[in-house]
Amino acid sequence: MTIDFLGITLQSYSWQTVLGSSISGVFLGSIYALVALGLTLIYGVLHIINFAHGSLLMLAMYAVFFLWNILGLDPYLSMLIVVPCGYLFGYTLQRTIIGKASHGKDEITLLVMLGVSIIMENTALFFFTATDRSVRVAYDLDGFDLGVTYVVYPEIAALLGSLLITLVLWFFMSYTDTGKAIRAVSKEPQGARLVGINVEHIFAVSFGIGTACVAAAAALLVPTYAVHPQIGNLFVLIAFTVVVLGGMGSFVGALAGGLIIGVTEQLGRLYLGESLGLITISVIFIIVLLFRPTGLFGSKSN
Amino acid sequence: MNNRVRFTGWCLLLVMLSITPLFITSGRWIDFLEMTMFVAVLGQGWNILGGYGGQYSFGNALFFGTGAYIQALLQFKFGLSPWFALWFALAGTTLVGAMVGYLSFRYGLRGSYFALITLAFAEAFHVLSRSLPAITEGGHGVQLTLNQNPDQAIYTFQFNFAGEFLKTYGFYYTIFLIMLIAFWLVWMMERSRFGAQLVAVRENEDAAEALGINAFRVKMGAICLSAAITAMAGVYYTQKFLFIEPGIAYGPAKSVEALFAPIIGGLGTVIGPLLGSFFIHGIGEITKEMIGQVFGNRPGVDLILFGVILVLVLAYLPRGLAGLAEDLWKKIFRGNNVRS
Amino acid sequence: MLEVNAVCKNFGGLNAVSSASLVVPKGKIVSLIGPNGAGKTTLFALISGFIKPDSGKIFFDGKDVTNERPHSICHKGLVRTFQVVQPFANLSVQENIAVGAHTRLVKRQDALAKAAEVAAQVGMGKMLEQSAGSLTIAGRKCLELARALATEPKLLLLDEVMAGLNATEIQEIVNIINGIRDSGVTIFLIEHVMQAVMSLSDYTYVLNQGVMIADGEPREVTSNPAVIEAYLGHGAADRIAAISTMNSRNESVDA
Numbered sequence: 001m002t003i004d005f006l007g008i009t010l011q012s013y014s015w016q017t018v019l020g021s022s023i024s025g026v027f028l029g030s031i032y033a034l035v036a037l038g039l040t041l042i043y044g045v046l047h048i049i050n051f052a053h054g055s056l057l058m059l060a061m062y063a064v065f066f067l068w069n070i071l072g073l074d075p076y077l078s079m080l081i082v083v084p085c086g087y088l089f090g091y092t093l094q095r096t097i098i099g100k101a102s103h104g105k106d107e108i109t110l111l112v113m114l115g116v117s118i119i120m121e122n123t124a125l126f127f128f129t130a131t132d133r134s135v136r137v138a139y140d141l142d143g144f145d146l147g148v149t150y151v152v153y154p155e156i157a158a159l160l161g162s163l164l165i166t167l168v169l170w171f172f173m174s175y176t177d178t179g180k181a182i183r184a185v186s187k188e189p190q191g192a193r194l195v196g197i198n199v200e201h202i203f204a205v206s207f208g209i210g211t212a213c214v215a216a217a218a219a220l221l222v223p224t225y226a227v228h229p230q231i232g233n234l235f236v237l238i239a240f241t242v243v244v245l246g247g248m249g250s251f252v253g254a255l256a257g258g259l260i261i262g263v264t265e266q267l268g269r270l271y272l273g274e275s276l277g278l279i280t281i282s283v284i285f286i287i288v289l290l291f292r293p294t295g296l297f298g299s300k301s302n
Numbered sequence: 303m304n305n306r307v308r309f310t311g312w313c314l315l316l317v318m319l320s321i322t323p324l325f326i327t328s329g330r331w332i333d334f335l336e337m338t339m340f341v342a343v344l345g346q347g348w349n350i351l352g353g354y355g356g357q358y359s360f361g362n363a364l365f366f367g368t369g370a371y372i373q374a375l376l377q378f379k380f381g382l383s384p385w386f387a388l389w390f391a392l393a394g395t396t397l398v399g400a401m402v403g404y405l406s407f408r409y410g411l412r413g414s415y416f417a418l419i420t421l422a423f424a425e426a427f428h429v430l431s432r433s434l435p436a437i438t439e440g441g442h443g444v445q446l447t448l449n450q451n452p453d454q455a456i457y458t459f460q461f462n463f464a465g466e467f468l469k470t471y472g473f474y475y476t477i478f479l480i481m482l483i484a485f486w487l488v489w490m491m492e493r494s495r496f497g498a499q500l501v502a503v504r505e506n507e508d509a510a511e512a513l514g515i516n517a518f519r520v521k522m523g524a525i526c527l528s529a530a531i532t533a534m535a536g537v538y539y540t541q542k543f544l545f546i547e548p549g550i551a552y553g554p555a556k557s558v559e560a561l562f563a564p565i566i567g568g569l570g571t572v573i574g575p576l577l578g579s580f581f582i583h584g585i586g587e588i589t590k591e592m593i594g595q596v597f598g599n600r601p602g603v604d605l606i607l608f609g610v611i612l613v614l615v616l617a618y619l620p621r622g623l624a625g626l627a628e629d630l631w632k633k634i635f636r637g638n639n640v641r642s
Numbered sequence: 643m644l645e646v647n648a649v650c651k652n653f654g655g656l657n658a659v660s661s662a663s664l665v666v667p668k669g670k671i672v673s674l675i676g677p678n679g680a681g682k683t684t685l686f687a688l689i690s691g692f693i694k695p696d697s698g699k700i701f702f703d704g705k706d707v708t709n710e711r712p713h714s715i716c717h718k719g720l721v722r723t724f725q726v727v728q729p730f731a732n733l734s735v736q737e738n739i740a741v742g743a744h745t746r747l748v749k750r751q752d753a754l755a756k757a758a759e760v761a762a763q764v765g766m767g768k769m770l771e772q773s774a775g776s777l778t779i780a781g782r783k784c785l786e787l788a789r790a791l792a793t794e795p796k797l798l799l800l801d802e803v804m805a806g807l808n809a810t811e812i813q814e815i816v817n818i819i820n821g822i823r824d825s826g827v828t829i830f831l832i833e834h835v836m837q838a839v840m841s842l843s844d845y846t847y848v849l850n851q852g853v854m855i856a857d858g859e860p861r862e863v864t865s866n867p868a869v870i871e872a873y874l875g876h877g878a879a880d881r882i883a884a885i886s887t888m889n890s891r892n893e894s895v896d897a
Contacts, residue, residue, distance in 0.1 A: 049414040051360075101617035110358060110414055111565065112616050118558060119609035125602035229602075233554060237425055240418055276433035282426035289419050290409045495744045495753065502741040505730035512690065512724070514716035514745035514793055 010271060020149030021266040027155035029262020030162040031221055035235055036242035036254040037166060038213035044249030045186040045206035046094075048106065051113035053239055054232030055120035056211050060086055060218030061227045062124060065133045068222075075135055076157060079219040083212045090211025095204040117232070125229040132226035154223040161220045165213065166255055173251075182206055186249070238265075241285040247298025256296060312489075312573075319478060323471045332474055334587060338579045339477045340535060344556065345563030345575030346484045347532030352561060353569035354488075354497065355524040356504030360417040361424030362560040364402070365529040367551030369395045369536025371431065374444040374546045384459040388537045392530050399529025403522045421557075428552035443547025446540070459541045473542045480538055481576075484531045489572050491527070500524055501570070532560065562608055566615050568624025577623045582608050643668040643797055643828045644720070649688055649698030651681075658684045660852040661698070666797065671819070671829045673839045673860070676849035677873050682832045683725050685849065686799050690722040691715045703796060716745060719796035723789075723803060725832070727782040731775035735766055738774050738785055742792030760792045764818055779806045783815070791822065798822065800831040804838055816842060836864070848872065 035057060042050045050056075063082050067073040073081075093116070101112045143152035173179035184192040185202045193199050225231065242261050246253025264284065269277030288295065319339075323332060344366065352358050369391045376387035402423050406416055431438045438444070448462065449455065455464030461472030491497040502510040503517045511517055540546055550556075567578025586604035593603045619626060644666040651659040659681045666672045674682050687693045689700055691712040700708045702720050712722075721742075730738050739757035740750075747753045761767050764784050769777075774785060783803050790798055800819075804812050816838055823829055833839050839846065839860055846863045848856040850872040856863050863869055870878050 049418065097613065101613055103617075103620075106413055107356070107358060108616055108620075110417060111561075112613055114360070114558070114561075115609045115612035115616065117609075118612070119606055122602035122605040122609065126600055126606060129600070237421065240421075244418070273433065275429060279426055279429040279433070282422045282429065285422045286405070286419060286426070289411060289415060289422070290405055293409075293411075293415060493750050495748050495750065498737070498741055498744055498750070498753070501733065502730055505732060506728045508692070508712075509724065509728035509730070509789075510741070511692075511712040512716060512722055513742045513789060514713050514721075515741070516711075516713045 013270065016147070017270070018267070020146075021270045022263050023146065023149050023151070024155070025263030025266035026259055027151065027159050027262070028266060029259035030159040031217060031258075032235075032238055032242050032262055033255045033258025034158075034162040034165060034217040034220065035214060035239045036246065036258055037162075037169065037251060038210035038217075039239050040243045040246070040249055040251065040254045041169070041213070042207055042210040043243065045182055046203050048109045048113065049240070050207075050210065051110065051236070052093075052117035052120065053210075053214065054234075054236030055117040055124075056086075056090070056232075057214045057218055057221075057235055058124060058227070058229060058232035059089075059120055060211075060215040061222055061225075061231065062128060062133070063215075064219050064222045065135055065227050068135045069133075074137060075219050075222045079216055082215045082219055086215030087208040087212040089208075091204045091208035093211075094207035095200065098207070099200060099203065121229050121232060128229065130228055130230075132228050134226045135222045137223055154220070158220040158224075161216065162255070162258075165216055166251055169209075169213070170251055178202075178205060237285070238281055241281050241288070243295075244285060244293070245288050245295050247295030250295070250297040253295055253297035316482065320475075323474055329470070332470065334583060336474050336477055338576075338583050339481045340538065341559055341563050341579040341583065342576040343477070343481050343484050343535045343538075344532060344560045345567070345579055346481075346488055346572075347528045347530075347535065348560040349564035349569065349571075349575050350488060350491070350531065351521075351524045351528040353564050353571070353574065354491070354500050354504065355521060357412070357521065357524070358417050358561070359420040359528075359557075360561075361420030361422070361557050362528075362532055363552050363554065363556040364420065364424040364427055365395050365399060365532035366536045366539070366556045366560070367424075367427060367431070367546075367548075368398050369533025370540045370546045370551050371438060371444070371536075373537045373540040374446060375438065377446055378439075378444050383457060384537075384541060385457075391537050392533050395533035395536070396526050396530045399525045400522065403525035407518050407521045407525075424552055424554075424557060428548055431548040431552060438548070441548065443545055443550075446544040448544060460544065473538075476541070477538055480534050484534060485572055485576070487527070487531070492572060496520070496523060504570075562612060564622075566611060566622055568622030571622070571624040574622055574624050577627075581623060582611065585611070643703060644689070644830065645701040646685075646689065647699045647701070649685070649695045649700060651684060651688055651693060651695050657852050659688065659695075662849065662852070662854050663698075664847050664854065664857070666828060666830045667845075668828050669823070669826065670844040671823050671831070671842050672845045672847065673843035674830065674832045674847050674849060675834070675836075675839060675863075679851075680849045680872075681852040682849050683801055684852075686722055686801055686832065690720060690799055716793060716795075719794075720799065721790040721793050721795040721797075722799035723786045723801055725801040725805070727779075727786050729774035729777070729782050729785055731773070733774055734770065735761060735772050735774060735777070735785060736770040739788045739792045742789040745793040756792060757788075760788050763791065763821070764788045765814065780808075780811045783807065784818075787815075787818070791827075795827060797828045797830060800829065800833075802832050802834060804833060804835045812838060840864075 035053070039050055039053050042048065060082055063085070064075050064078050067078040067081065068075060097116065098109065098112055101108070141152060143150055143156070173183060181192070181197050181202055182205065184197060185199055189199050192202070238261060242254060242257040245260060246255070246257025261281065261284065264280050265277060268280035272279070319335070322335065326332060344362070347365065348359065348362050372391040372394045373384065373387050376382040376390055377384055402420065406419050411419055432441050434440065449458040449460045450463045452464050455461055455468060461468040463469070464472060499510065499515045499520050502513070502515055503520050507517050562582055563575045563578035565578065566581060567576065568574030585607060589607050590604055615622060646662060646664045648661045648663050649659060650657070650661055662685055674685070676682055684693065688695050691707065691710050694709055699706060702715070702718060705718065707715050707718065707720070730741065736754060736757045739760050740753040743753040743756040743760070747756060758767070758770060761770055764787055766781070766784055766788060769781070774782070777785060783806070787800070787803060804815055807815065812835060819829060819842060831842070843860050846857065846860045847854060848863055848869050855868050855872060856866045870882060
């Protein structure tokens with residue numbers, strides 16, 4: 001059955017095709033979840049929406065690319081370098097520029113983050129130019145045939161990677177001293193200060209961890225996506241949608257939101273075509289912002 | 303700095319801008335001034351909602367693009383005269399602004415959430431303009447036919463074949479006029495009840511409500527005005543370049559340009575967007591020269607600089623260049639008083 | 643002028659206001675007192691439209707305003723000030739007050755002129771150009787009052803307008819408030835400063851934990867045992883009574 005509407009063709013598909021799309025949506029969604037994880041942590045603790053998140057992802061992806069290009073380092077192995085570097089970069093960024101320039105006011109922070117992301121994006125454009133950079137690894141087209149769809153190794157790695165990192169983060173936040181300090185600061189910064197916690201340090205640590213998550217996501221993404229300076233923009237809106245849908249500050253929410261968005265995007269692509277399919281993300285975003293801004297798992301605290 | 307001084311300053315500035323073309327023959331300078339004024343208009347549109355209203359939109363490309371597209375499509379598909387089309391462009395874009403405003407403000411979105419939703423809307427329209435070729439010609443964009451008949455120049459609002467003077471200066475004076483109208487509107491708004499109420503809502507929405515201000519209505523008025531003025535910039539763009547496509551119309555570039563100028567120049571002031579635009583484009587040109595000599599012509603340089611200036615201004619100069627000028631003026635004045 | 647009938651508000655299980663009723667007659671000054679956390683500001687927020695009551699009705703000037711928004715209630719003539727002052731920090735004193743004046747006046751010149759007038763009325767005539775953010779706490783309270791006054795209210799709700807002021811400042815504000823009442827404005831105020839309550843109010847209501855526990859003339863109400871207990875704790879009324887009986891016995895002995 002086919003419907004033609006304003007130049008778009010809508011048709012129905014077999015359940016196998018739909019299932020296949022959904023499964024690849026799950027894998028895609030797990031990457032989104034990982035990107036969103038850093039964003040939701042930063043929001044949960046610093047209560048700022050990190051508009052530079054996409055640019056951080058882009059820089060991390062370039063780092064992974066160049067490690068592969070110059071040193072021949074496999075993207076998954078390069079995580080060992082990129083993730084700690086990402087943490088340090090994020091920590092320094094927050095401690096020096098963002099914290100200082102914002103004067104503690106949320107509206108200013110918003111604009112500072114935008115400024116930082118513009119600087120990063122265009123520095124990349126200047127030094128690396130706009131050409132797409134791709135990483136080719138030996139196994140990037142190998143995978144499993146599930147009947148309804150073909151799943152490649154990088155996708156599986158992404159799903160496992162995301163789940164693993166979420167687990168590690170959850171463990172870290174619940175059982176380590178720093179994790180508890182972070183939770184304290186996110187609930188009550190003044191109180192945390194009074195008990196002797198160095199709040200500026202914790203802010204920077206949280207930002208650093210958020211950036212580290214993004215760096216990990218970058219390593220998982222590079223085998224599948226070509227890198228160019230604008231790629232951050234693409235992921236930014238998706239990451240925000242995931243976080244808003246899942247609930248600001250919730251890890252479970254980021255995971256759930258990521259998977260839902262991933263599946264919705266793939267199904268959207270299936271039914272509405274490659275380009276129009278992307279509109280599902282904007283639509284979900286707008287609807288959630290209007291009708292349930294706290295998301296699925298978020299708290300109403302702010 | 304009182305009103306009389308400001309008014310005089312403005313008159314001087316506007317006179318200078320209007321006679322400049324008569325003394326400058328360098329095409330590059332004319333282009334520079336045109337670009338400066340264009341971004342000033344874009345920035346003034348943002349300034350109404352952002353500077354005066356305190357609601358930062360990250361998606362003003364939505365208004366620019368819609369204005370540009372309506373202007374282009376009505377001419378392309380129906381052969382409508384650009385002078386008619388522009389009213390539809392303004393009205394249509396204002397409607398879009400009202401829709402975004404209604405949804406955002408009715409549901410109480412502020413701060414980061416408001417910025418995000420404007421981003422989402424701009425992106426949604428970006429996708430739509432690319433994916434609905436039946437309406438918008440899709441990724442090909444809309445190319446308007448070039449009019450080569452000098453007698454038809456004014457009617458088609460195209461000056462490329464309209465004789466020496468119009469060809470060189472036609473669009474300069476067009477954008478100058480548009481800027482005049484936009485800035486005059488904001489000047490009047492500043493001195494009106496609406497302006498006072500808008501600023502009150504920005505400062506403290508609850509206190510404003512307690513004093514009888516319908517914050518929702520005021521914000522709606524602001525976003526509609528912002529949309530209309532930004533649409534004027536879109537109309538200008540279409541007429542000057544005779545081409546519009548999804549990336550130019552709804553891409554992030556215009557959204558970002560729209561907020562650079564007022565923030566750097568001075569939020570919530572009439573001259574802010576012009577000062578800011580002049581400053582960043584001036585520095586941009588100088589930098590491109592310098593860097594160009596060393597690295598060759600590579601894109602991105604000017605934007606890096608703009609980003610750095612933005613962060614520096616936010617950190618150290620919250621009232622922008624206009625605020626700086628006011629402070630200097632006060633120092634000079636106070637200095638005079640002490641001496642006499 | 644103002645009639646509140648059995649208004650209730652519950653916040654997630656906590657009864658902030660339970661069936662509160664009161665009347666504020668025209669031209670009088672009525673006060674609302676009670677210990678901290680009693681629900682007084684919540685009641686003000688309910689009356690002025692910032693919060694919707696769960697049940698009950700509010701009548702202002704004969705009209706039902708129970709579910710109206712703050713700005714339309716202000717247009718009807720009921721204005722409130724805030725316990726935590728909310729100046730428009732980046733505007734000058736005159737511009738602040740002018741915002742209030744614009745409720746009734748459309749032209750900017752008129753609003754600015756009215757603002758200057760009102761500023762003089764509250765003693766801020768010389769500070770018109772000063773930035774609101776640079777004012778002292780007393781200045782901000784005065785500004786809050788002036789802004790509300792500029793809207794030409796029929797009823798003024800003042801929420802702890804004297805908090806944080808010293809004795810001289812309190813006396814000044816008391817005079818100003820009396821002046822406002824003399825000009826025909828009805829006043830309903832929340833206050834902790836008892837001296838002001840006694841000297842200003844014609845009538846007093848006492849709220850404790852969301853419930854109206856007493857009302858009457860200020861002097862009566864403050865010697866009401868239930869009221870004393872609300873402020874000073876259980877049994878306090880008896881203890882105070884015991885001490886004063888003991889004192890009067892001692893005096894009669896000395897004499």
